[in-house]
Amino acid sequence: MNTAVLDTDRFLTLLRDETGLAVDADDLDTDFDELPGWDSVMLLKLLTAVEQATGGPAPMLEVLEARNLRAVHTAIVR
16 A cells, blocks of 8 residues: 555545545544544545555554544554
8 A cells, every 4th residue: 555645634635625624633633523523424435535545445444443533544554
């Protein structure tokens, strides 16, 4: 998987583009249940975009266990 394209800025850009949420780096550590406007469908949209950007599958189990966006990003770039 080419994770070089998924530094924090690119991850946030994908997230904003796919979900329409106005999130920034300060929101990465906010739990999903406290993130305004977040729902599980947005995670699926984000994962689809990540897989297209990286050319490989996302680690689904780790992503589904994530409690916030930083954990999702960390799982993806491992």
